[in-house]
Amino acid sequence: MEKQTLVRLNSSFEEYAYEQDGIEYWLARELQDLLGYADWRNFSNIIDKARESCKTSGEAVSDHFVDVTKTIAMPKGASKDVPDIMLTRYACYLIAQNGDPKKEQIAFAQSYFAIQTRKQELMEERIRLMERLHAREKLATTETELSKNIYERGIDNKGFANIRSKGDWALFGGNNTSAMKRKLGIAENRPLADFLPTITISAKQLATEITNFNVHSNNMRGETKITSEHVKNNFDVRALLGKSGIKPEQLPAEEDIKKLERRVKAGDKEIAKKKLTPRKNK
Numbered sequence: 001m002e003k004q005t006l007v008r009l010n011s012s013f014e015e016y017a018y019e020q021d022g023i024e025y026w027l028a029r030e031l032q033d034l035l036g037y038a039d040w041r042n043f044s045n046i047i048d049k050a051r052e053s054c055k056t057s058g059e060a061v062s063d064h065f066v067d068v069t070k071t072i073a074m075p076k077g078a079s080k081d082v083p084d085i086m087l088t089r090y091a092c093y094l095i096a097q098n099g100d101p102k103k104e105q106i107a108f109a110q111s112y113f114a115i116q117t118r119k120q121e122l123m124e125e126r127i128r129l130m131e132r133l134h135a136r137e138k139l140a141t142t143e144t145e146l147s148k149n150i151y152e153r154g155i156d157n158k159g160f161a162n163i164r165s166k167g168d169w170a171l172f173g174g175n176n177t178s179a180m181k182r183k184l185g186i187a188e189n190r191p192l193a194d195f196l197p198t199i200t201i202s203a204k205q206l207a208t209e210i211t212n213f214n215v216h217s218n219n220m221r222g223e224t225k226i227t228s229e230h231v232k233n234n235f236d237v238r239a240l241l242g243k244s245g246i247k248p249e250q251l252p253a254e255e256d257i258k259k260l261e262r263r264v265k266a267g268d269k270e271i272a273k274k275k276l277t278p279r280k281n282k
Contacts, residue, residue, distance in 0.1 A: 013112055026092055028085035029070060035096070036105040047085065050094035064091040089113060129260055132198045136257050139193055139205040146212040150226055153215075159223045166227050167207060168192065170234035171200075172249040184253040195253040203241060203248060207233040 016030050028047060029040070037043040047065070054061050070084035087095070093113035099106040147160050155163070169176040175183060177192050186195050193201055210233040211226070220226050241248060 013109070020086075023088065025066075025086045025088055027068075027070065028087055029082070031087060031092060031095065034105060035099060035109060036103050046095055046098050049098040050091060053094045053098065054091065059090070064088040064094075128198075129263075132201065132254070133257065133261060135198050135201040135205065136193060139201050139208065142205050142208045142212060146208055146215070149212055149215050153221045153226070155223050155226065163223065163227045163230050167204075167211070167230040167234040170231045171203060171207065171238050173238070173247060175249050180249065183249065186253065190256075194257040195255075197251050197254050199241075199246065200248045200251060203237050204234075207237045210236075 013026075013034060016026055016034060018025050018027070026034075028043070032040060032043040035043070037046075051061050051065055054064055064087065066086040068084050068086055069081050071079050071081050073079055090113075092109070096106055096109035096113050099109070101107055101110065143164070150160060150163070165177040168180060172180050178188065180186075180192055181188055181190075184192075184195055186192060193204060196204070207230070211230045214220065214229055214233075215226055220229060238248065
């Protein structure tokens with residue numbers, strides 16, 4: 001396909017895109033023209049196949065194919081309502097995949113929507129990674145606050161480690177920190193939280209935050225009393241998770257958060273590098 005054709009088609013597909021509530025979409029009758037189909041009936045058959053593909057992939061068809069009515073102009077100033085469909089990027093991708101690849105427009109659309117869909121997937125993945133990083137940072141901050149709080153009450157590093165391990169014992173259904181590390185295959189010298197999923201990190205943070213609040217508010221003293229408080233809070237958070245069928249000790253370990261952090265930073269540097277690279281004159 002010639003470069004001029006690629007530029008023209010890319011411009012057309014971009015121009016026909018709409019946005020609603022932050023979601024990009026195309027209208028089926030306009031996509032019909034973009035893909036070179038003269039007959040709506042034939043194009044409707046392709047849309048039906050795309051709906052089936054969507055269903056087979058496990059996605060909700062109604063999330064990607066939304067029936068609407070479009071008003072079109074008729075002769076002598078009249079107008080007519082015709083059925084139309086709002087299509088997400090993924091829906092357009094499925095339509096292109098079910099179209100005739102011999103058509104120039106279909107061949108372009110298959111690549112165009114595949115790339116755009118991949119960009120969306122990468123963006124969603126990055127958001128999930130950032131959420132996990134932020135949850136881990138928040139837990140570290142809360143644990144630091146608790147450690148300072150209890151050190152002022154005469155509890156040393158060993159005592160703090162015991163309190164935290166007993167809290168893990170309550171949260172993880174009888175598995176203390178060391179037991180969970182063995183269960184998940186984590187080295188003893190690495191923090192358990194660096195390998196936990198976001199939901200579990202957030203659970204630990206909430207329990208620790210409550211402990212920190214009550215220790216400070218009630219001026220608690222002594223390792224035994226503070227341990228009891230921390231165990232109770234972790235039991236309560238575990239019960240809350242249990243209402244949604246979540247058992248923290250059964251969730252698999254996730255990627256080392258240190259590696260994740262390096263990958264995100266490397267990606268940010270690459271993006272910054274691209275922004276700063278001047279465009280060469282042709």
